[in-house]
Amino acid sequence: AYLFCNKRGHRMKVLVHDGLGIWLCARRLEQGKFHWAQVHQGESMAISPEQLQALIQGLPWQRIGRQQVVTML
Incomplete structure (x- = not known):
């Protein structure tokens, strides 16, 4: 999958x-x-x-994955 986010950071598109x-x-x-990762243009990362x-x-x-809990309120 490839993920893209707009400049404001509130829209995401996923290509699969x-x-x-x-x-x-x-x-x-x-x-x-x-919460977007800081990746430079042309770079990729795996999640x-x-x-x-x-x-x-x-x-x-x-x-x-770091044994920390995220709670949705």
């Missing part, structure tokens, strides 16, 4: 190839911003499925 074709998913947060779920929900995904 499933073997049959490519699908596009978009999400916009009504409040707040996605776990759990981190992806947290990122899509607008949670601080960088904490997932």
